Each structure stands twice: as C-alpha cells, then as structure tokens.
Amino acid sequence: xxxxxxxxxxxxxxxxxxxxxxxxxxxxxxxxxxxxxxxxxxxxxxxxxxxxxxxxxxxxxxxxxxxxxxxxxxxxxxxxxxxxxxxxxxxxxxxxxxxxxxxxxxxxxxxxxxxxxxxxxxxxxxxxxxxxxxxxxxxxxxxxxxxxxxxxxxxxxxxxxxxxxxxxxxxxxxxxxxxxxxxxxxxxxxxxxxxxxxxxxxxxxxxxxxxxxxxxxxxxxxxxxxxxxxxxx
Amino acid sequence: xxxxxxxxxxxxxxxxxxxxxxxxxxxxxxxxxxxxxxxxxxxxxxxxxxxxxxxxxxxxxxxxxxxxxxxxxxxxxxxxxxxxxxxxxxxxxxxxxxxxxxxxxxxxxxxxxxxxxxxxxxxxxxxxxxxxxxxxxxxxxxxxxxxxxxxxxxxxxxxxxxxxxxxxxxxxxxxxxxxxxxxxxxxxxxxxxxxxxxxxxxxxxxxxxxxxxxxxxx
Numbered sequence: 056x057x058x059x060x061x062x063x064x065x066x067x068x069x070x071x072x073x074x075x076x077x078x079x080x081x082x083x084x085x086x087x088x089x090x091x092x093x094x095x096x097x098x099x100x101x102x103x104x105x106x107x108x109x110x111x112x113x114x115x116x117x118x119x120x121x122x123x124x125x126x127x128x129x130x131x132x133x134x135x136x137x138x139x140x141x142x143x144x145x146x147x148x149x150x151x152x153x154x155x156x157x158x159x160x161x162x163x164x165x166x167x168x169x170x171x172x173x174x175x176x177x178x179x180x181x182x183x184x185x186x187x188x189x190x191x192x193x194x195x196x197x198x199x200x201x202x203x204x205x206x207x208x209x210x211x212x213x214x215x216x217x218x219x220x221x222x223x224x225x226x227x228x229x230x231x232x233x234x235x236x237x238x239x240x241x242x243x244x245x246x247x248x249x250x251x252x253x254x255x256x257x258x259x260x261x262x263x264x265x266x267x268x269x270x271x272x273x274x275x276x277x278x279x280x281x282x283x284x285x286x287x288x
Numbered sequence: 289x290x291x292x293x294x295x296x297x298x299x300x301x302x303x304x305x306x307x308x309x310x311x312x313x314x315x316x317x318x319x320x321x322x323x324x325x326x327x328x329x330x331x332x333x334x335x336x337x338x339x340x341x342x343x344x345x346x347x348x349x350x351x352x353x354x355x356x357x358x359x360x361x362x363x364x365x366x367x368x369x370x371x372x373x374x375x376x377x378x379x380x381x382x383x384x385x386x387x388x389x390x391x392x393x394x395x396x397x398x399x400x401x402x403x404x405x406x407x408x409x410x411x412x413x414x415x416x417x418x419x420x421x422x423x424x425x426x427x428x429x430x431x432x433x434x435x436x437x438x439x440x441x442x443x444x445x446x447x448x449x450x451x452x453x454x455x456x457x458x459x460x461x462x463x464x465x466x467x468x469x470x471x472x473x474x475x476x477x478x479x480x481x482x483x484x485x486x487x488x489x490x491x492x493x494x495x496x497x498x499x500x501x502x503x504x505x506x
Contacts, residue, residue: 084336084373085359087352110373135413143410155411158335159377159419166374178422179381182453184405185418198453215353227370228337229353234372262372278352284360288346 061221061271062250066096069244069272073102073209076129080165080207081109081119082236085138086281088229089118090246092274093211098122106130108205108239110161110232115139117279126150132205134158138281157185160202162235167204169238169267174203210240213276214263217247218254221268222261230262237267246274290462291479291504296430298323298506300389300460303428304330311335311380311420313390314358316430320389331365333385335416337376340368357416380416381423388424390417392431392456394446397493399456399468401429402448414451421452433461433490440492442466442473463487465504472496477504 063069070093073079079097083089094113097105098121105128112131113120122128123141130152137143145151156164157179167175176199180186190201212233215226223245225233237243250273291299293316301323304310311333312318321341324330332341334356341356342363349363356362364370379385392403401421404414421427434440442459459466464487465477473495478487480503488495 085355087336087355087359133413135415137410137412147410155413157414157418158373158416159381159423162373162377177381179419181422182400183418183450185414225372227351227353227364228334228355230370230372231337232373235374280350280352280355280361282355282358282360283350284344284362285347285350286344288348 059220059265061265061268062219063270063272066092066272069093069246069270070096070100072242073097073100075102076104077102077208078106078108080205080210080236080239081107082212082231082233083118084110084228084231086113086118086279088213088225088231088233089113090211090213091118091276092246093244094119094121097127098125101125101127103127104129106132108132108165108207110134110158111138112136112142113139114281115141130154132156132161134161155185162232164202164205165232165235165239168206169235172204174201176201205239207240208242210236210243212237212243212245214245214247216249216251216256217245217271218251218256218265219271220253221245221265221271222256223247223263223268224256224260225262234263237263242269243267244270244272246272248274248276289479289481294319295506296460296462299465299504300428300430301325303387304328305386308386309333309339309384310387310389311385311424313417313420315391317389317391318358331367333379334362335376335380337371337373338364338368339371339379340365342368377416377419380419383423383425385424386426388420388427389430390420390427392429392451393448394441394443395429395431395456395459395468396443396446397468397471397473399454400446401451401456402446403451405449407449417451421455427456427458429456429459431459431461433463433487438490440490442491442493444493463490474498475501477502479504480506
C-alpha cells in the first residue's frame with residue numbers, strides 16, 4: 056500500500072491482526088448489506104471469544120450465524136436475533152451472552168463511538184429492562200437514560216463501490232448500519248463490488264469518506280435474500 | 289363481530305392524513321398500506337433506511353439490496369429516499385414521523401406498552417420498537433382486546449417487561465377504539481355489533497364510557 060491506496064489483495068490480509076477476544080462492529084440489516092466474505096474469513100481464521108456488535112446475527116448457514124457452530128462469538132450486542140436454531144440453543148444454554156439493544160440506540164452507539172462521543176442521553180428504553188443500571192436524567196421535564204458509545208477493535212463493512220482511497224458509495228437499503236460501522240472501528244475493513252480510480256466518484260455523491268477506511272478489498276457476493284416476497288407482474 | 293385483521297387495518301387507515309409520513313410495524317400494521325384512501329399521498333418509512341416504500345417487487349424487479357424492516361424484498365415509491373440507520377432513527381427519535389402504528393402484547397391505563405418480551409419464552413429482541421414508542425407523538429397500537437381465553441390485554445398495570453413508559457395514547461383492538469388519558473381508558477368507538485358491556489367485561493383497566501358510543505364505520 057502506498058499513500059492513500061487502501062486496497063489489499065487477499066481476505067487474509069484484510070483481516071490480519073484480528074485476534075481472540077476482540078470486539079468487531081459489523082454493518083448489515085438481516086442479510087442485506089452484510090460483509091459476507093469478511094465474516095467467512097473470520098470463520099476460516101477460527102478467531103474465538105469475539106464480541107460482535109451487529110443489528111442481527113445472520114441465519115444458520117449465512118452471515119454471522121456461521122460463526123456460531125465453532126463457538127467463535129462470546130457476546131453479541133444486537134437489536135433483533137434468533138433467526139437461527141444454533142443461536143437459540145446457545146442463548147438458552149447460557150453459552151452466548153446477548154445484550155439486546157434498541158435499534159436506534161445501537162446505530163447511535165456506533166455513530167457516537169466513531170465521532171468521539173463517549174455517551175449520550177436518549178428517551179428510548181427509559182422505564183424498560185434496557186434502562187437497568189443506567190444513569191437517568193431529566194431534560195425539560197422528560198426522562199432519559201445514558202447510553203455509552205461503542206468502538207470496535209475491528210469494523211467490517213460492505214459497500215457497493217469504492218475508489219482506491221476508500222471513499223465509499225452504498226446501494227439502496229444495503230447502506231443501513233454500514234456507514235456508522237465504518238467510523239466505529241480502530242481498524243475498518245471494507246469489501247465492495249467495484250473499485251475505481253480516485254477521481255472517478257463524484258465527491259458530492261460519496262457516502263463515507265476514505266479517512267475512516269483502513270483496508271479495502273474487492274469481493275464476490277452471494278447476496279442471499281432472507282424474505283423473498285414478490286407480486287405477480 | 290370482532291374486527292378481522294383487515295378491518296383493524298381499515299379503521300387505522302382512517303386516521304391517515306394527506307402528506308403524512310408513516311411508520312408501520314410488522315403484522316396487522318403492515319396491512320394498513322392496503323387501505324390508503326384514493327387520492328391521498330402517504331409516505332411509508334421503513335426503519336432500515338427507506339422513506340417512500342413501494343409495493344412488493346415483481347420477479348424482474350427483485351433486488352437483494354432493497355428490503356423493508358421485516359426483511360422482505362420491496363420496491364421504492366416515486367420520490368423515495370435512502371439513508372443510513374442513524375439517520376433513520378434520527379427521523380424517528382426526533383419526532384419527525386407523523387404516525388406510527390405497531391402491535392403489542394399489553395397496554396395499560398398509564399400509556400405503558402409491553403410488546404417485545406415474554407419471560408421464559410425465546411426473546412428475539414425489540415428491534416426498533418423502543419425507539420418508535422419513545423420518539424413518536426402520534427402512535428396507534430393495534431392488538432386483540434383479550435387473549436383466546438378471555439384474559440384482558442388492556443390493563444391497570446402491564447405485567448410484562450415494558451417496551452415504553454407512558455407513551456401510548458390510542459389503541460385500536462378487534463373490539464374497540466380507545467384513548468388513554470388521565471390514567472384511564474376512554475371508549476371512543478366500538479366494533480360493529482359489539483356492545484359496550486362486552487368491551488367493559490374484557491377491559492381490566494379502568495374504562496370510562498361517556499354517553500352513546502358510536503359503532504366504527506368501515
């Protein structure tokens with residue numbers, strides 16, 4: 056790599072330095088916009104004891120779900136889980152620590168983490184199990200709870216297009232948590248469908264600036280659909 | 289007769305107004321989209337990052353990168369916009385969504401709602417529900433009035449862990465349209481053919497009935 060060129064040529068290189076017990080922040084919503092090949096690389100490496108921060112945990116044989124059979128995930132911070140049988144088994148058996156977090160709070164934890172904000176007050180979760188053990192405060196007569204932000208040792212991100220400098224463009228609702236995840240990693244690794252030369256992307260249309268991106272790799276994607284719903288033409 | 293799922297959706301749709309930005313939860317609330325009155329413009333917000341959700345795609349339109357909050361494939365309506373999850377919840381938490389419709393297990397006279405967790409059963413999570421109930425001012429909860437065994441879900445105190453505290457003002461059940469204020473349920477309308485007595489019997493929390501209660505018009 057030279058200068059601002061973030062491109063790496065192998066998935067091994069992309070995830071180099073990930074070791075046991077690290078925290079990984081991941082983009083994606085359901086199976087949409089997930090860094091599927093980076094997840095597959097974590098499985099191949101066999102890294103264990105990971106804390107995953109992701110809206111969901113994939114399905115049995117795709118997405119983050121593939122890290123479950125070898126017990127690679129110690130803890131997951133997510134808003135909605137349980138779309139797979141092995142997850143349910145490990146959660147019920149107490150083998151997997153699950154911290155359920157409201158979706159907007161999860162997004163804001165990543166955003167704030169990436170922006171250097173250690174914590175924020177939100178009305179979301181006040182008076183619910185989510186508020187347990189958290190500081191409460193009133194502003195203008197309304198109750199809020201204090202939520203701490205998250206920064207991962209690694210962030211794994213899926214974008215549509217990038218230039219070699221790591222400027223990113225996302226596509227449709229595959230954007231979801233990816234831009235926040237990109238800001239919230241000490242090492243941010245992005246996989247994309249197309250890499251172009253610097254200058255080829257319109258600066259006004261870039262969703263995530265290359266400053267957040269450490270490594271960039273070109274991938275092939277299955278893009279599995281979780282709930283295929285169609286109408287007749 | 290108690291309202292069907294479709295009839296509940298139909299009645300909720302009467303609360304829509306031209307130019308509304310609306311978030312519909314999973315289940316009955318999703319059906320509301322089928323009853324948007326002719327000539328009215330409503331934009332649907334999907335919390336995974338889409339404002340202006342269209343209908344389901346044809347086989348040709350199918351796109352793995354375009355889904356709704358229920359993870360179903362969708363299309364975009366004309367004038368749609370796409371944004372990330374933090375932005376999506378800024379809209380929700382910042383109170384920019386005009387109407388939110390979502391389901392629940394229980395509500396109570398203080399506007400508390402329980403909708404995501406039954407202790408002892410598998411807990412899948414709250415998704416965006418806690419953000420929606422805390423952030424929106426105009427919320428309609430759709431639910432059945434009582435369990436199959438006749439146990440009321442409109443209570444003096446929710447028994448299940450809460451999704452939100454003091455945030456619900458309107459509830460539409462299969463039997464009644466109810467407003468919550470001053471720590472009481474207030475009966476606004478009853479389902480066609482359902483008597484006030486039947487509703488009173490199946491409402492555990494204090495229910496105020498003032499004057500003649502009109503039947504819903506569907």
